[in-house]
Amino acid sequence: MYKMLDLFCCAGGATKGYQKAGFYVVGVDINPQPHYCGDEFYQADALAYPLEGFDAYHASPPCQGYIHLKNGEDLNGYPLLIDDCRDRLLTTGKPFVIENVPSAKEYLRNPIMLCGTMFGLPIWKHRYFETNPEIYALLNTCNHKLGNIDSPFGKIAIPVQTAHGGDSQYHERPSRIGIRWRPAQPITLRRWAMGIDYEMSKKEIAQAIPPAYTEYIGKYLMEEIMRKKEKPITEAEFESLLDKASQPLEQPQKPDSKEAGTSESPTSGDCSENHTHSDSPEGI
Numbered sequence: 001m002y003k004m005l006d007l008f009c010c011a012g013g014a015t016k017g018y019q020k021a022g023f024y025v026v027g028v029d030i031n032p033q034p035h036y037c038g039d040e041f042y043q044a045d046a047l048a049y050p051l052e053g054f055d056a057y058h059a060s061p062p063c064q065g066y067i068h069l070k071n072g073e074d075l076n077g078y079p080l081l082i083d084d085c086r087d088r089l090l091t092t093g094k095p096f097v098i099e100n101v102p103s104a105k106e107y108l109r110n111p112i113m114l115c116g117t118m119f120g121l122p123i124w125k126h127r128y129f130e131t132n133p134e135i136y137a138l139l140n141t142c143n144h145k146l147g148n149i150d151s152p153f154g155k156i157a158i159p160v161q162t163a164h165g166g167d168s169q170y171h172e173r174p175s176r177i178g179i180r181w182r183p184a185q186p187i188t189l190r191r192w193a194m195g196i197d198y199e200m201s202k203k204e205i206a207q208a209i210p211p212a213y214t215e216y217i218g219k220y221l222m223e224e225i226m227r228k229k230e231k232p233i234t235e236a237e238f239e240s241l242l243d244k245a246s247q248p249l250e251q252p253q254k255p256d257s258k259e260a261g262t263s264e265s266p267t268s269g270d271c272s273e274n275h276t277h278s279d280s281p282e283g284i
């Protein structure tokens, strides 16, 4: 099973998607994560955690600094970690993904944007993904059209908009939206809208990305890993195959006339023997 390292994993919205794509996922976060859904968890600084032994990497560095920067505010001590993450991940030579909010998109290299509505989720949540190698994906466009849908919670107005869900590059912000994240909203509704089927607190959900995003990207990464692991044929192996192909085929042995037709049933020998029997005039 291929191993993914999920840096800044929180409770594992991204991790869950990579698991669904087939990865064994190890998560790292500076804070304890009692709800982490991955296969292994380590509480550590993501910028110091050893990178050896993994097939691919994901990093979701904190977004607050980029949001402050975008709003022209003081960074307030929030770090900007995207460049440091990229520098570290490039040293591995392996596929990696860096994810962040719309306010950070200028700091990501050729990112693709994913929204819940592209995956049939009733949620408006844009997130940007820098991928190495780049993914040239054919995606549905977002659909933020207002409407009502049946849900396990009765009829709800959609799209559900989450914190930092929208961004102006793709659409005008509509004057009204279906539901905003409000403290009163049940956690079960939030989880359902995100496609999260395991325990998470409201704070963890607010930080998480819908697993559908990384399940989608994870499948591309998986293909890339498998493609790189395919061993090309060496010149010596090719020559030896050519040699074998140019040698004459072994002639099938004619059966001993005394034994022919006596002991073995027509189906018990190999195919060439059976042909010899029926093709020869004696066999008729």
Ligand SMILES: C[S@@+](CC[C@H](N)C(=O)[O-])C[C@H]1O[C@@H](n2cnc3c(N)ncnc32)[C@H](O)[C@@H]1O
Residues within 6 Å of the ligand: 007, 008, 009, 010, 011, 012, 013, 014, 015, 028, 029, 030, 031, 044, 045, 046, 047, 060, 061, 062, 063, 207, 208, 209
């Ligand atoms: C936006 S959340 C990640 C959400 C996650 N990708 C998901 O889908 O659930 C960022 C996380 O980074 C963690 N964090 C902040 N600084 C860190 C550091 N230096 N090393 C490791 N984790 C850190 C925070 O504790 C937080 O859980």
